[in-house]
Amino acid sequence: MVLTARQRDELNQAIHQYLLISYQQSAQLFKTEAAVKDGQIEADLLEKKWNSIVRLSKRVITLEQQVEQLNEQLAQAQAGKIQFNKSDDEQRLTPIEKFKLEGHRAGVNCVAFHPQYQILGSASDDGSIKLWDYESGHFEKTLKGHTSNVNCLAFDPTGKYICSASSDLSIKIWELKNHTCVKTLIGHEHSVSTVQFSDHGDFILSASRDKNIKLWEVATGFCKKTFSEHQEWVRCAVFSNDEKQIASCSQDQMIYIWVIDSGQVLHQLSGHEHVVEQVKYIPEHGAKQILTQQQQQNIQTINLLVSVSRDKEIKIWNTILGTNLFTLSGHDNWVNGVSFHPDGVHMLSVSDDKTIRVWNLKEQKQKKKIENAHDKFILKCEINKFIFATCSVDQTIKLWLLS
CATH class of the missing domain: 2.130.10.10 (YVTN repeat-like/Quinoprotein amine dehydrogenase)
Structure with missing residues (x-):
């Protein structure tokens, strides 16, 4: 996925803020090389985004498993092996x-x-x-x-x-x-x-x-x-x-x-x-x-x-x-x-x-x-x-x- 210029700037700012916490020299080098613009952004934004990705990845895995189960149930229902009732709904x-x-x-x-x-x-x-x-x-x-x-x-x-x-x-x-x-x-x-x-x-x-x-x-x-x-x-x-x-x-x-x-x-x-x-x-x-x-x-x-x-x-x-x-x-x-x-x-x-x-x-x-x-x-x-x-x-x- 290609980031827009605005998204790239926000990502660079978030990385810079993250580095500032423990890696000040690296943060300064990164700011210069990536041409990070000064601006207000949440200090823990990168960590929040990372946690969101982890949660979404787990959610995707769970949904994929549910889809697989539903496909199996659908195949069984089409074969007449199981029937659904109102209590399921x-x-x-x-x-x-x-x-x-x-x-x-x-x-x-x-x-x-x-x-x-x-x-x-x-x-x-x-x-x-x-x-x-x-x-x-x-x-x-x-x-x-x-x-x-x-x-x-x-x-x-x-x-x-x-x-x-x-x-x-x-x-x-x-x-x-x-x-x-x-x-x-x-x-x-x-x-x-x-x-x-x-x-x-x-x-x-x-x-x-x-x-x-x-x-x-x-x-x-x-x-x-x-x-x-x-x-x-x-x-x-x-x-x-x-x-x-x-x-x-x-x-x-x-x-x-x-x-x-x-x-x-x-x-x-x-x-x-x-x-x-x-x-x-x-x-x-x-x-x-x-x-x-x-x-x-x-x-x-x-x-x-x-x-x-x-x-x-x-x-x-x-x-x-x-x-x-x-x-x-x-x-x-x-x-x-x-x-x-x-x-x-x-x-x-x-x-x-x-x-x-x-x-x-x-x-x-x-x-x-x-x-x-x-x-x-x-x-x-x-x-x-x-x-x-x-x-x-x-x-x-x-x-x-x-x-």
């Missing part, structure tokens, strides 16, 4: 606890995966943001700057920045390379509940207890548009799959679908009987498997939305038509968050009942329940390929393996 979807991450001094409100590297971010009521290596379970760095609870985190698509929302009324943008805050966005008049980057990283969407949703331009830090219709605290706001719409949910028990260009409300979705905690769009490849061919007719972009509520229910909505497709019931307490399995059909949810539940959206039913996944209320969850992260009032983050 349920076993495959069972989360297996890998790591328990401890370090926060208060409840953990949010977790977010880096889009490229094995970094997990966590936000807490202790006012801090922590970065973890989710492959090893090791703590990496604490980001401090907020003066109150940090409620939400989001990485930009390039992985260069992380954005945080806080009860101190501000949104901060942090540069990961130097772990420094490069912008603070001020404009909300109460706690900021959630933040999300657009797919290209040009904009940030925020929701607040001041009943407003704001669209911010990352380059300038200016608020480009404010959406105001909710009557109570806006708990969450997210971009649709095509980024032409926004979905928001509130303490007023309503879900609004907004047209971004006009700023107008397209649909008001009612049906929940308590605070709606989170909304999330189902990935399009999953939505296509849920809708029938007839339901997909004349729809260019399929925007199906999931909402979770303190009424213990999960609802799936067609946001183009503004209709409720079906409701999932099973949790025994407030439902706080959901995340989607890579297959697009299965969804995991977390709740104040301390359980993790696995749902088949196509079959519209629960497939698995993990009891006492945390000691206290589980607040949010996220999936990155086959790593599932949960965070809780018990001040911990747990990482689970999915197959």
